[in-house]
Amino acid sequence: MKRRSAHLGAIAAVAGIALLAAGCSASTADSAGSVTSEGSAGDTHQAEGRVAVSVEGGIAVLDATTLEVVDEFSTEEFTRLNPAGDGRHVVVTTSEGFQLLDTVAPELTELVVPATAAGHVVRHAGNTVLFDDGTGETTVLNTAELAEADGALPEATTYTADAPHHGVSIVLEDGTLVTTVGDDSSRSGAIALEPHDDHWHEITSSDACPGIHGEGTAADEAVIFGCENGALLYQDGAFEKFEAPDEFGRMGNAFVSETSPIVVGDYKTDPDAEGYLLGAVALIDTAAKTFEVVDLPENVRYTFRDVVRGPEDLAYILSTDGAIHVLDPATGELVDEFPVIDAWEGPAEWQDAHPAIVANGDIAYVTEPAANTVHAVDLTTGKVTASVALDQAPNEIAVTLGAH
Template sequence: MRTLPKLSALTLAAAALTMALAACGSSSAGGSGSPTTAQAPTEATPSEKPVEVSDVDPRAAITYDGGIQIVDTSDGSVVADIEKEGFLRLNPAGDGRHVLVSSSAGFEVLDLGMIVKPHGDHNHYYTTTPGLTGAVIEAETPGHVVTHAGKTAVFDDGTGTVTIFDTSALEDGQLSPDELTSFQTNDPHHGVAVPLAGGSVLVTEGTEDERHTVHERKADGSIGAESTDCPGVHGEATAQGEDVVSFGCTNGSVVFRDGQFHKVPVPETYQRSGNQFGSPDSPYVLTDYKTVEPVDGAEPEHPTKVGIINTTDATTTTVELGSAYWFRSFGRGAAGEGVVLTYDGKLNILDPASAKVTKQVDVVSPWTEKENWQEPGPNVKTAGDFAYVTDPATQKLHLVQISTGELLSSLDLSVVPNEMTVIDAELKH
């Protein structure tokens, strides 16, 4: 068993270093990547020797006004409560243990304190006290986090910088300079990068005002396949197969498959699927489906249809749910099922292959999306065969088994939940 050294908070703070990262290559315009730094915030939690236990249940990281709670999803007990100001976003790091917290500092590493060690035909389980590890990838405006092909990529919208590391590098909760590579896109924009198994990266290009390009950036910095027919590019999802990725646009999505981009035709002139949700065991990608182009001062669209993209032939179908949803309503099940929470309080479970709703589960009280998306609203996350649903109105965390459509438990929370992610230590993302 790997034993973590015991360090005092003072020692950690004194040992904090600013690490300048050299760019791993130039952008398509020939510009070099700007430095990315990683350093330790002063609220770092000391490391401790892990304690062996009989099993570890999934843990939920939940933000609230003033911090982050780590909750044991088996009984609702609070494993840790971390004070932290500001609006915080939570992103699974992909290793079944850590979360990247988007904060004013950048992407901070949060350890949920669950460790699984394979040992022949069985596993050993350990726990430690959750907390921020002290590692942070500095970012002016931390944006999308994507895990794929054993790597994790983060995008700084404020500088257009992409930083990538092997997901396994987080085993010790730290990120050293030689574990990180970075490169710069042409201009700062709200972008995304997806590492591929072959060593290249799919990355967006654009500006703060306009973006419509996704291309394959090879390891040497050269550009391979490219699509410029993706206006408003936003949102991505990986699907079954090696390096199959879908991107949302405002004129129908684009799918990268077999080394090429394929446009997904849609009947509407304007069709945005900017929130996409994939599964490694399914060729189908679940999306939102908007068809009304936004106009300043007009009421935002609240669609009741969702989209299902078949990545094998780049086609899409829609499913009418009869009630609206928002971007935090979505998830995928262990067998590739789609789940969508709607305003009527129901969790809709879909079969993507038939584009049918197979089950509806009454989970939360009826709700509507708030005008400010940063205010608390119901949040859906999935891990394996289970969907976890928060209800800020009642301060509850609900657990639904996706395959059976059964509401298994409703746990009391001591805070009003906002953002959430759920980590099952036995599942790598």
């Protein structure tokens, strides 16, 4: 495999703007990459819990071990699914906002955080953070309180950006809010804020990340955002920029483990390329401060839905050849492959149902829309441990095992 590398260039900028927090909010993603990876891949255990799968006009809730259909619910024609991080709820993004699906009851609840364009959901440091692309509003919910929600949502903290944009926010262990900056035509970087009574105080900012997108948190709370020319790191109160080795080197999503300093990012070099299939990954070592691009073999092609971190902090890529290819982020080498589904082609539109993979612990869940099927795969052996046929093609998928 061909490998290219570049080193980190440090940047730090301060923006002269004051940003205020709003009170408790009473109040759809618009691009291919608004899926973020979840959880710590260092936790390895047998699956328990539930898996939510969206189909056209509905959602099926499955037992995480047997994949037996526990219940089904009607909803909008197309919805997005993200685990809330509390081991119980899935956040369903609809035209009304962020709706909670209780996978334990199970029940598609009436609890909704209203949003004009519900986008990213981030789980970190005991908070579940929602971003409304239509207003630029960030809503911060305590994850433990969310797990206990019964008839009412917990009190929320909110922050509204200067302008609406397709963005993402994260709250760190010390309460720092790191959030993207942009408007309806472009996105430029991010800002870090700390809470002060009734307002947010700016710590620092960066405008060195054109097209900023996605978020992931690696070991030592190293937060990475993707840029059109590399990646942006926030750690220890400062921003630093990784320059891509290509003139256009877009990373849109960060696939992380909180026990590894190395981030795996999807990577694109041609801004005019048609379709959504990708043939390279970015490897960002947040400790060594390096950015490397690994070109994958011709038979390994994937989309934004097809990479997870799993056992031993390895990366698992569900490829169009139907196999899960195992990548060692420390070396950039493919070390194994597990045939799982039939070969498939990339989607015409990002919303179209196409194979996806999510993981928690040793178990991955793989969708096979062409066969209306969902599979459970043991990532330590490559063995398919369970499969279920649905009435319709599975599209989005989320697992609720374990709180973050």
